[in-house]
Amino acid sequence: MASRGRDEDKKRLSEILSIQDLRSVSHSKMDQMAREYYDGGAGDGVTLKDNEAAYDRFIIRPRYLRDVSQCDPSTSLLDHPLTMPLGIAAAAMMKLAHPDGESAVARAAADFGSVVCLSTFSTTSLEDVHKAATTTTSMSGKRPCFLQLYIFQNRETTIKMLNRAMKAGYDAIALTIDSPYIGRRYNEVRNHFKLPSHLKLGNFEENSGVKVGGENLMEDIESKSRKQPDRYDPSLEWDKDIQWLRSVCGNMQIWLKGILTAEDAELALHHGVDGIIVSNHGGRQLDHVPSTLEALPEVVDVIRGRIPVHVDGGIRRGSDVFKAICLGADLCWVGRPILWGLAVAGQDGVRRALDILLEEFELTMKLAGCTHVKQLSRRMLAKRDAMGYQSRL
Ligand SMILES: Cc1cc2nc3c(=O)[nH]c(=O)nc-3n(C[C@H](O)[C@H](O)[C@H](O)COP(=O)(O)O)c2cc1C
Numbered sequence: 001m002a003s004r005g006r007d008e009d010k011k012r013l014s015e016i017l018s019i020q021d022l023r024s025v026s027h028s029k030m031d032q033m034a035r036e037y038y039d040g041g042a043g044d045g046v047t048l049k050d051n052e053a054a055y056d057r058f059i060i061r062p063r064y065l066r067d068v069s070q071c072d073p074s075t076s077l078l079d080h081p082l083t084m085p086l087g088i089a090a091a092a093m094m095k096l097a098h099p100d101g102e103s104a105v106a107r108a109a110a111d112f113g114s115v116v117c118l119s120t121f122s123t124t125s126l127e128d129v130h131k132a133a134t135t136t137t138s139m140s141g142k143r144p145c146f147l148q149l150y151i152f153q154n155r156e157t158t159i160k161m162l163n164r165a166m167k168a169g170y171d172a173i174a175l176t177i178d179s180p181y182i183g184r185r186y187n188e189v190r191n192h193f194k195l196p197s198h199l200k201l202g203n204f205e206e207n208s209g210v211k212v213g214g215e216n217l218m219e220d221i222e223s224k225s226r227k228q229p230d231r232y233d234p235s236l237e238w239d240k241d242i243q244w245l246r247s248v249c250g251n252m253q254i255w256l257k258g259i260l261t262a263e264d265a266e267l268a269l270h271h272g273v274d275g276i277i278v279s280n281h282g283g284r285q286l287d288h289v290p291s292t293l294e295a296l297p298e299v300v301d302v303i304r305g306r307i308p309v310h311v312d313g314g315i316r317r318g319s320d321v322f323k324a325i326c327l328g329a330d331l332c333w334v335g336r337p338i339l340w341g342l343a344v345a346g347q348d349g350v351r352r353a354l355d356i357l358l359e360e361f362e363l364t365m366k367l368a369g370c371t372h373v374k375q376l377s378r379r380m381l382a383k384r385d386a387m388g389y390q391s392r393l
């Protein structure tokens with residue numbers, strides 16, 4: 001019976017041709033609370049929509065007669081090979097989409113040759129996910145693994161988690177800097193978002209004081225009235241806290257997730273972080289901030305290749321990956337497309353999402369006259385505006 005189910009899933013998956021198809025099919029697989037938590041954003045969703053729309057404002061300037069019979073879409077991260085410049089962004093509570101949750105995502109990433117960034121609020125323990133993410137049947141050698149970090153007011157909670165991550169073998173932590181408080185998300189309030197009782201957070205003990213859900217999404221984390229309150233620390237600052245983090249991270253690299261301006265990119269460099277991710281949290285935090293594709297060039301221009309610059313938000317096609325790399329990103333992380341794949345068919349659905357993005361990326365490279373990721377540059381793009389298009393960036 002189980003194998004018949006998997007065969008049916010495979011047939012259904014082969015009929016899914018794009019990430020938009022995957023998104024539509026995923027909607028019938030989740031209840032309203034999970035669907036709206038995954039798909040929604042903060043406020044009126046202006047930034048959420050703009051993340052995707054920004055990709056349509058850039059046009060590709062293809063070059064022809066350049067022998068594209070061989071094309072290599074691969075790259076590397078922390079000395080590990082990647083099949084293409086694509087990683088799986090941190091997303092909380094993946095078991096809301098599928099019972100196999102984070103482990104299924106990590107296995108699909110390992111087999112494909114991608115990298116996973118695990119959320120602090122995973123529904124699987126960081127040890128189990130590291131095992132799944134680094135055990136691969138098809139890529140040789142060790143796989144890279146990131147842990148996304150929220151720093152709690154009770155620093156012991158954070159230190160315990162970092163010690164577990166070091167012991168498990170994580171390569172890097174990505175500190176999310178755009179969330180001193182959680183954005184205003186109407187869906188979560190209306191749906192009384194709560195982690196269902198059969199699911200548990202994988203990285204905290206029952207008595208840690210960390211929980212998700214209540215009258216609104218963050219009520220438990222942000223409540224000061226709990227007996228053992230433990231919430232995000234909104235007092236984080238460049239000078240004291242990046243240094244503190246360095247002192248408790250051992251050999252793990254420190255990346256910052258959520259940079260949107262040249263000023264903060266400069267500060268990140270000054271404070272010696274190992275890499276940055278241009279991100280607006282998929283439009284889930286402050287509404288009306290810039291789309292990440294449009295924030296990317298000013299960050300790249302300040303960093304000038306001294307540390308890696310990654311980007312996430314609104315990436316739904318291989319051509320979107322192409323455009324972000326042309327604008328100077330070293331790697332793109334995708335969030336919701338992976339959740340949609342997971343909801344549709346667990347590990348196989350995640351693999352389908354990754355395969356679609358790879359096929360589209362490789363074809364875009366070839367049709368634009370590129371055979372290697374290093375050839376992608378700003379000269380290959382133009383920006384559309386109300387008057388037509390501007391041919392040089
Ligand atoms: C359902 C969901 C949960 C998320 N949870 C986290 C999280 O726990 N920590 C974090 O730093 N970012 C989180 N993010 C943001 C993602 O890491 C990423 O920035 C965003 O999803 C990228 O945009 P995209 O979904 O359009 O690809 C979450 C995003 C979604 C959609």
Ligand SMILES: CC(C)CC(=O)C(=O)O
Nearest residue numbers: 092121182212217281284
């Ligand atoms: C609010 C957290 C539990 C997870 C998160 O960062 C998100 O939902 O965007």
